[in-house]
Amino acid sequence: DVKVTQSSRYLVKRTGEKVFLECVQDMDHENMFWYRQDPGLGLRLIYFSYDVKMKEKGDIPEGYSVSREKKERFSLILESASTNQTSMYLCASETDRGRDTGELFFGEGSRLTVL
Amino acid sequence: AQTVTQSQPEMSVQEAETVTLSCTYDTSESDYYLFWYKQPPSRQMILVIRQEAYKQQNATENRFSVNFQKAAKSFSLKISDSQLGDAAMYFCAYRTSGTYKYIFGTGTRLKVLA
Numbered sequence: 435d436v437k438v439t440q441s442s443r444y445l446v447k448r449t450g451e452k453v454f455l456e457c458v459q460d461m462d463h464e465n466m467f468w469y470r471q472d473p474g475l476g477l478r479l480i481y482f483s484y485d486v487k488m489k490e491k492g493d494i495p496e497g498y499s500v501s502r503e504k505k506e507r508f509s510l511i512l513e514s515a516s517t518n519q520t521s522m523y524l525c526a527s528e529t530d531r532g533r534d535t536g537e538l539f540f541g542e543g544s545r546l547t548v549l
Numbered sequence: 550a551q552t553v554t555q556s557q558p559e560m561s562v563q564e565a566e567t568v569t570l571s572c573t574y575d576t577s578e579s580d581y582y583l584f585w586y587k588q589p590p591s592r593q594m595i596l597v598i599r600q601e602a603y604k605q606q607n608a609t610e611n612r613f614s615v616n617f618q619k620a621a622k623s624f625s626l627k628i629s630d631s632q633l634g635d636a637a638m639y640f641c642a643y644r645t646s647g648t649y650k651y652i653f654g655t656g657t658r659l660k661v662l663a
Contacts, residue, residue: 437595465649474558476640484649494652516640524594538586538651540594 437461440522453512456542457525464530466508470494471522482524483508486532490524510526515548521537522546551576553643555654562631563575563662570615570626570657572641580646583617583624588638588656597639600624602646636661 459466466486469477474490479492481500489500497519501509508527512519525541552575562568574583581602588594600608600617608615612632616625628635641654 469653474655476553476655477651479650482649489651526594536597540592542591542593 436525438476438525438539438541440523442544442546443542445544445546446544447515449516449539449548451515451548453515453544453546453548455510455512455523455525457508457527458506458511459527459539460506461527461529461539462505463527463539465528466502466503467526468492468500468510469524469526470497471524471543477524479547480510512546515546517548520546520548551578551645551652553641553652555641557657558655559658559660561660561662562628562635564631564633565630566631567627568631568659570639570641570659572601572624572626572654573618574587574622574641574651574652575644576622576643576645577631578645579646582644582646583614583615584612584642584644584651585615585626586640586653587635588640589634590637594640598626631662633663634645 438459468480471477478494479482480498483489483502499511521542526538528538554573583600585597586594587597598610598613611627614627638656640656643652
């Protein structure tokens, strides 16, 4: 089974702290995504990566950056956390064929609270 | 720009009954895909069913089926013989063929009553 593992299920950080959310997938998938999930807003794409060191901005990239140094790992970075970044963060991956199958594989999510 | 609308924030169904979740979308593209994803409480989101826009036949996966009305831009999910394990948040999603970007709806929370 494909496994997408997010490093932390729950985090509490203070305003201004640097936050790292890590995601690892074990199926050699080319594409990886970071989404933000908020009630009433669904899932919104923050960043997408289609290869090592390659990234594209999603719909809400402001205040976030990403890193993909290895194919299996995709990190989301909040350079200076703010209270409006309190949310659930979902990582997902898919094979490059996935663009036509729609089979995104998700992690369990990281619930971040910024105080 | 493409949009996906789920107008039912919450639905309830009795165990063993049938329920239909609604989804409408807007796009000017002709080649695209539609999906339903399920997010159980505190568990990973998983793909339930997908539909290619060029296929007229509605997709079916066991107790899950869709009613795809391309002209009306409607894509509803029917769950037959509802089970307690079907309780979850359901998201409708759209993707233009050949792109990487999914557009998700706001979700419908389904409660299954014993």
